Amino acid sequence: MDAYDLITRNASEVVTEDEVRALADDSEGKRAYVGYEPSGVLHIGHMLTANKLIDLQEAGFEVVVLLADVHAYLNGKGTFEEIRQTAERMKAQFIAYGLDESQTEFVLGSEFQLDESYVLDLHALELETTLSRAERAMAEIKSGESVTVAQAVYPIMQALDIVYLDVDLAIGGMEQRKVHMLARDTLPSINEDAPTCLHTPLIADLATGIGKMSSSKGVTISMEDTTEDIEEKVNDAFCPPTADPDPTDDGDARDNPVLQIFEYHVFPRFERVVVERPDKYGGNLEYDDYESLEADLESGELHPLDAKGALAGYLDELIAPGREKIDA
Ligand code: IYR
Structure with missing residues (x-):
């Protein structure tokens, strides 16, 4: 680059x-x-x-x-x-x-x-x-x-x-x-x-995909979150199988926060993203760039629940070092 x-x-x-x-x-x-x-x-x-x-x-x-x-x-x-x-x-x-x-x-x-x-x-x-x-x-x-x-x-x-x-x-x-x-x-x-x-960019509220994520209202991910907090919040996140849930709304009233976090937080910091899946569901998926992950979510190849599971794992990895500073 x-x-x-x-x-x-x-x-x-x-x-x-x-x-x-x-x-x-x-x-x-x-x-x-x-x-x-x-x-x-x-x-x-x-x-x-x-x-x-x-x-x-x-x-x-x-x-x-x-x-x-x-x-x-x-x-x-x-x-x-x-x-x-x-x-x-x-x-x-x-x-x-x-x-x-x-x-x-x-x-x-x-x-x-x-x-x-x-x-x-x-x-x-x-x-x-x-x-x-x-x-x-x-x-x-x-x-x-x-x-x-x-x-x-x-x-x-x-x-x-x-x-x-x-x-x-x-x-x-x-x-x-x-x-x-x-x-x-x-x-x-x-x-x-x-x-x-x-x-x-600003990331949409995790729970609703509406508006902007902030610490003062709605659901955000912070350095104080435990692994379990992250799993729970990401699991409950708004994640339709598309990057643009509101194609008719030019103001983009709703976004897909799960995809946004993959794009802005995970891909810039990890060279390859692996979505782990049991063999009976097709086995692991691997991505070298955000666009291919988005395309798989949109085509149905990647299920939102599997995307969320992977996202929680990567976020936890990003946050763990800072969380230890708070505990210390
Ligand atoms: N306005 C920022 C804080 C801030 C940013 C810069 I760049 C400054 O020079 C001073 C303050 C905020 O909203 O957090």
Whole structure:
């Protein structure tokens, strides 16, 4: 796989393609980052962007993980003390999950976001940003119903992080795209380049295939899940024998979360996927790529229950190292 394909595999969107091509052509010493609000436990949503960081490390990028303690505070996720404790645990789990510690820079937001120059630049950007724009940027990130002043400052700080962490590529789930667009529009006003961005897909709720999987509602898979939890959740997951259960609905109201997890979590991390089956049901099935697994599910060659059994096993393997960190 060439550098561009590796950098962009499984991405929902890159802004812009030309900019990412330029980075791929000369990735030596380039820096990419993802920021995470330390809250709750590491779950499958965090792991999706972490997979992208692992791809980028393979492509030669330096990778920065921002443990966004100030952002979590602004978004009402707890006291600084609680948030910092969570940040420590999250860092250990990211490393257990497969981010190479020697190649990953972990930074707490509060290490630089309270510096005078950062705060003055923040105020300069605040002058350039309307409240309604900040509010729109937060639509899929904010906790709670209304948008507080703290939450309106939040996306502007996120834009500035790109400058202060000196990164060439900002990564996030699709829910971050409006913050990144705000950054592209406003950073030139303080004489900074518009940042290049890459967004990863969102996975549908495991139980229903409707909406987006999140830790706050519905069913997700987290690093705290036991082998049995994973088996139970995956077994109960929505998995019709098709990748697009709602072909007539352009908005894709329902997706197949089992296939999405195979595509975005399992295939990027395992070279070959084996679905074990007793001989009387045709014996084991082996897949080198996601597309052939999807095709077998659609044709009926692969039964949803067998797909789920295999998925639970691979997810357990991905999660086991992080789970041991929690138990320790
Ligand atoms: N908005 C993210 C957290 C975050 C991301 C980046 I990239 C930052 O520079 C700061 C915060 C979230 O929703 O978790």
